Amino acid sequence: MKIEVASISGNKEIAKGIWKMDFDCPNIANNVLGPGQFINIKVDPSWEIPLRRPMSIAGVKGEKITIIYKLFGRGTKILSELRPGQSINILGPLGNIFTTSDKDSFPILVGGGVGIAPILWMHNELNIKSVSHILIIGATTAEEHFLQHNPDKNIFLTTDDGSIGELGTVVPTMESKFKEVSSRSFGIIYACGPTPMLKAIHQITTKYKIYCQMALESYMGCGIGICQSCVIERKNDSPEEDSYGKRFSLVCSDGPVYSADTIIL
Amino acid sequence: MVDLSVKIKNVEFANPVLVASGTFGYGNEVSELVDVNRLGGIVTKSITLHPREGSPPPRMVETPSGLLNSIGLANIGVERYISEMLPYYEDLDTNIIMNIAGSSLKEYITILERVEGTSNYLSGYEINISCPNVEKGGLEFGVDCDLTLALTKELRKRTDKLLIMKLSPNVTDIASIAKAAELGGADAISAINTVVGMSINPQTRKQNIFTGFSGLSGPAIRPVGVANVYIIFDAVDIPIIGIGGITSADDVVEYLLAGATAVQVGTANYREPGISIRIIKQLIEYCEKHNVTTIRELVGAIRDED
Numbered sequence: 001m002k003i004e005v006a007s008i009s010g011n012k013e014i015a016k017g018i019w020k021m022d023f024d025c026p027n028i029a030n031n032v033l034g035p036g037q038f039i040n041i042k043v044d045p046s047w048e049i050p051l052r053r054p055m056s057i058a059g060v061k062g063e064k065i066t067i068i069y070k071l072f073g074r075g076t077k078i079l080s081e082l083r084p085g086q087s088i089n090i091l092g093p094l095g096n097i098f099t100t101s102d103k104d105s106f107p108i109l110v111g112g113g114v115g116i117a118p119i120l121w122m123h124n125e126l127n128i129k130s131v132s133h134i135l136i137i138g139a140t141t142a143e144e145h146f147l148q149h150n151p152d153k154n155i156f157l158t159t160d161d162g163s164i165g166e167l168g169t170v171v172p173t174m175e176s177k178f179k180e181v182s183s184r185s186f187g188i189i190y191a192c193g194p195t196p197m198l199k200a201i202h203q204i205t206t207k208y209k210i211y212c213q214m215a216l217e218s219y220m221g222c223g224i225g226i227c228q229s230c231v232i233e234r235k236n237d238s239p240e241e242d243s244y245g246k247r248f249s250l251v252c253s254d255g256p257v258y259s260a261d262t263i264i265l
Numbered sequence: 266m267v268d269l270s271v272k273i274k275n276v277e278f279a280n281p282v283l284v285a286s287g288t289f290g291y292g293n294e295v296s297e298l299v300d301v302n303r304l305g306g307i308v309t310k311s312i313t314l315h316p317r318e319g320s321p322p323p324r325m326v327e328t329p330s331g332l333l334n335s336i337g338l339a340n341i342g343v344e345r346y347i348s349e350m351l352p353y354y355e356d357l358d359t360n361i362i363m364n365i366a367g368s369s370l371k372e373y374i375t376i377l378e379r380v381e382g383t384s385n386y387l388s389g390y391e392i393n394i395s396c397p398n399v400e401k402g403g404l405e406f407g408v409d410c411d412l413t414l415a416l417t418k419e420l421r422k423r424t425d426k427l428l429i430m431k432l433s434p435n436v437t438d439i440a441s442i443a444k445a446a447e448l449g450g451a452d453a454i455s456a457i458n459t460v461v462g463m464s465i466n467p468q469t470r471k472q473n474i475f476t477g478f479s480g481l482s483g484p485a486i487r488p489v490g491v492a493n494v495y496i497i498f499d500a501v502d503i504p505i506i507g508i509g510g511i512t513s514a515d516d517v518v519e520y521l522l523a524g525a526t527a528v529q530v531g532t533a534n535y536r537e538p539g540i541s542i543r544i545i546k547q548l549i550e551y552c553e554k555h556n557v558t559t560i561r562e563l564v565g566a567i568r569d570e571d
Contacts, residue, residue: 001297047484221325222535226290228339229325242315244341
């Protein structure tokens with residue numbers, strides 16, 4: 001964990017409201033462990049926006065880190081106005097990672113909204129390792145997608161309005177793939193996205209008894225386990241009356257990746 | 266050479282910049298990022314008798330130049346504090362002040378006695394009195410002079426270490442609470458704790474914090490903190506530790522001029538865990554620029570300017 005002033009090398013809108021930023025930050029890049037980890041970016045030099053903004057890492061190449069972020073509020077608006085050559089203050093790398101699967105597990109990767117960053121990175125990592133897998137990315141409409149729908153390469157896009165790829169959420173597409181994949185192996189699901197999407201994914205993976213890891217989004221104050229604000233409830237059959245960390249887990253330092261069956265969304 | 270040192274009771278602080286309870290964990294979490302030995306001191310996260318899970322989420326929301334939080338005193342409890350944290354503090358070269366929270370007079374006493382009974386390197390205790398007293402129908406200790414006096418007296422009997430009462434701004438007359446703490450034998454006053462606030466999402470028509478009411482901190486409350494320190498300075502003779510929205514040396518000087526002997530940096534730590542180190546450097550620059558030989562000459566000095 002380090003704080004580094006990074007130099008921005010690229011920052012552009014790659015789909016409607018979806019931005020990609022690259023920056024050089026060797027000290028942090030060299031310490032990144034893998035998909036799931038995030039960085040915490042100081043967006044506002046003034047104190048009008050007091051908190052950093054946590055952003056999932058979408059990839060690391062040498063000393064360069066890539067993030068993909070969705071325009072959401074004032075913080076991300078400020079980020080989107082930064083230009084190559086300008087610098088930003090980064091804290092990271094933070095959090096844990098998806099545990100990688102063996103070659104036989106035939107993973108399905110599911111991402112939506114701002115949750116596409118770690119999923120895309122996982123997709124690229126699996127490609128490098130020649131692990132066959134399926135990628136499913138959901139969005140409201142075609143213009144929010146920046147990948148190509150390509151069933152031949154096991155890349156499936158979904159849209160709520162059917163303007164590209166499969167009509168509907170990621171869930172029906174997942175379910176149809178489960179049936180194909182489960183005939184080949186047990187599979188494993190890696191998911192990241194908004195909570196309603198993760199809830200739906202958890203339901204379907206439970207139904208098909210498929211192991212699922214999720215990278216959670218959370219409102220964070222510090223990103224390093226101090227403010228205690230980014231809690232998620234653990235599944236705990238025997239809660240203790242006096243305890244700390246048994247019922248609530250800190251997404252920033254215990255997560256953001258959890259086995260879906262260990263948490264209550 | 267500028268002298269930044271201050272003394273409260275018999276405790277020497279190399280500089281007047283401490284970090285506030287709840288904004289720096291137990292001090293070990295950030296040791297990778299910050300040389301904590303350069304701080305004037307660390308006030309550790311509120312410790313209760315038993316471990317506490319804290320409140321369900323959402324626990325925090327950003328507001329203009331501030332933060333609302335209601336963490337619900339999530340903490341490891343006094344026994345783990347003694348076994349896990351106290352040994353770590355032995356190796357540190359800064360003042361560690363333990364913040365204590367209780368739900369009854371007895372609970373505060375039990376915690377303090379438990380820690381006093383161990384060999385420890387603590388410089389003292391800061392007492393969070395913004396806690397509901399279950400024995401008095403949930404009335405907060407810190408809003409009642411008699412409760413504050415009784416609590417301070419009982420704790421004073423049991424320790425010779427630095428005893429600091431941390432006051433809430435959510436009272437009608439903070440001067441009378443400060444006087445009660447002084448009368449009870451407190452060595453210093455910390456002011457202020459967070460300001461009661463609330464935030465509602467107009468789209469979902471729900472509270473943005475699970476518990477509804479929560480505590481506002483950050484630069485948004487700095488003027489409230491400065492005003493309260495000013496009021497307390499005129500009411501008591503014991504030193505004041507100013508808290509609320511400090512992000513720079515200028516902010517520190519503002520508090521000192523109003524009457525603080527030292528300060529605590531709080532919310533700013535969430536964004537920049539090392540900000541206090543930078544503030545200490547800036548303080549030296551301020552003093553050099555303004556021909557201040559000892560930082561102590563600034564304490565309460567706004568009155569000389571009036």
